[in-house]
Amino acid sequence: xxxxxxxxxxxxxxxxxxxxxxxxxxxxxxxxxxxxxxxxxxxxxxxxxxxxxxxxxxxxxxxxxxxxxxxxxxxxxxxxxxxxxxxxxxxxxxxxxxxxxxxxxxxxxxxxxxxxxxxxxxxxxxxxxxxxxxxxxxxxxxxxxxxxxxxxxxxxxxxxxxxxxxxxxxxxxxxxxxxxxxxxxxxxxxxxxxxxxxxxxxxxxxxxxxxxxxxxxxxxxxxxxxxxxxxxxxxxxxxxxxxxxxxxxxxxxxxxxxxxxxxxxxxxxxxxxxxxxxxxxxxxxxxxxxxxxxxxxxxxxxxxxxxxxxxxxxxx
Ligand SMILES: Cc1cc2nc3c(=O)[nH]c(=O)nc-3n(C[C@H](O)[C@H](O)[C@H](O)COP(=O)(O)OP(=O)(O)OC[C@H]3O[C@@H](n4cnc5c(N)ncnc54)[C@H](O)[C@@H]3O)c2cc1C
Numbered sequence: 001x002x003x004x005x006x007x008x009x010x011x012x013x014x015x016x017x018x019x020x021x022x023x024x025x026x027x028x029x030x031x032x033x034x035x036x037x038x039x040x041x042x043x044x045x046x047x048x049x050x051x052x053x054x055x056x057x058x059x060x061x062x063x064x065x066x067x068x069x070x071x072x073x074x075x076x077x078x079x080x081x082x083x084x085x086x087x088x089x090x091x092x093x094x095x096x097x098x099x100x101x102x103x104x105x106x107x108x109x110x111x112x113x114x115x116x117x118x119x120x121x122x123x124x125x126x127x128x129x130x131x132x133x134x135x136x137x138x139x140x141x142x143x144x145x146x147x148x149x150x151x152x153x154x155x156x157x158x159x160x161x162x163x164x165x166x167x168x169x170x171x172x173x174x175x176x177x178x179x180x181x182x183x184x185x186x187x188x189x190x191x192x193x194x195x196x197x198x199x200x201x202x203x204x205x206x207x208x209x210x211x212x213x214x215x216x217x218x219x220x221x222x223x224x225x226x227x228x229x230x231x232x233x234x235x236x237x238x239x240x241x242x243x244x245x246x247x248x249x250x251x252x253x254x255x256x257x258x259x260x261x262x263x264x265x266x267x268x269x270x271x272x273x274x275x276x277x278x279x280x281x282x283x284x285x286x287x288x289x290x291x292x293x294x295x296x297x298x299x300x301x302x303x304x305x306x307x308x309x310x311x312x313x314x315x316x
Contacts, residue, residue, distance in 0.1 A: 005110040013116070029075040039059065040056040059291070080101065081101040095108070117289070154240050161190055208220050
């Protein structure tokens with residue numbers, strides 16, 4: 001079988017695309033690790049249109065319900081990771097082969113890539129070893145576990161500032177390490193953090209070089225990037241909030257990717273440099289990364305894929 005489209009992912013971009021292609025009655029398979037996307041662990045989503053407030057888990061459930069309501073026109077495969085997308089030669093139009101970690105292969109005339117992004121890691125000794133044992137990538141999820149602990153947050157953007165604020169009701173002390181000489185986050189959020197009694201201050205021009213411990217984290221080493229001065233901090237928690245990396249590896253040999261590993265798209269059509277491959281949401285070079293934007297991009301990709309298929313049918 002050759003599907004009209006295969007959608008990769010279960011975040012807002014892919015779920016919006018799925019609802020639209022199903023209503024166009026395109027033969028579709030959606031393959032995803034899970035439903036919800038990156039904001040699933042957030043306690044406060046206050047900007048999803050039509051909902052004054054909801055949690056990430058509630059939003060994820062709404063996505064899943066809406067997508068599964070299309071099941072008459074949509075094959076859904078969960079708990080599955082796409083490992084590669086490639087193009088077959090020798091056809092009148094390209095056919096794409098999608099491989100999964102279940103050793104399956106599916107074929108489609110178009111692919112909508114909504115695989116989003118994952119947290120960027122520091123890449124220093126101890127980070128992997130103590131992941132979940134003092135190293136965390138989600139303050140919203142883990143803050144209560146750090147009651148009466150000394151913690152360090154890495155990253156001076158909004159994510160880092162908000163993580164530090166989330167930790168304030170629990171941790172005994174919080175420091176924030178930023179590798180440049182200033183914050184990238186909103187000044188109002190920084191002011192909110194400065195007001196917290198247990199906030200011990202920003203460490204500018206600094207980076208962590210090692211995370212140490214025994215069964216759990218017990219300390220970190222840092223370096224001042226300006227002076228070269230090094231030092232140690234006794235902390236039991238390290239929160240890494242240094243941005244995200246697009247999951248673009250699965251299409252890197254097929255489409256243009258920029259220096260940030262984002263898929264470059266034509267923003268009018270959500271099309272990529274490879275005809276038949278569309279991309280939407282945080283995986284793309286869109287400047288803003290938001291749920292509403294990703295959903296809108298997913299709709300654009302779905303409608304573009306639909307028109308592409310219509311044009312193929314007219315030609316054949
Ligand atoms: C903590 C946090 C809070 C946030 N809060 C907000 C907020 O309040 N408001 C807001 O608008 N935005 C918020 N965002 C940003 C928002 O979550 C993202 O912009 C949005 O989720 C991007 O959607 P996406 O569909 O492009 O990708 P993602 O949300 O990254 O979803 C990608 C999906 O693809 C799946 N996937 C990945 N790789 C593969 C693969 N190889 N094979 C199959 N499936 C795969 C993943 O499992 C996931 O289901 C927040 C982000 C974070 C991290």
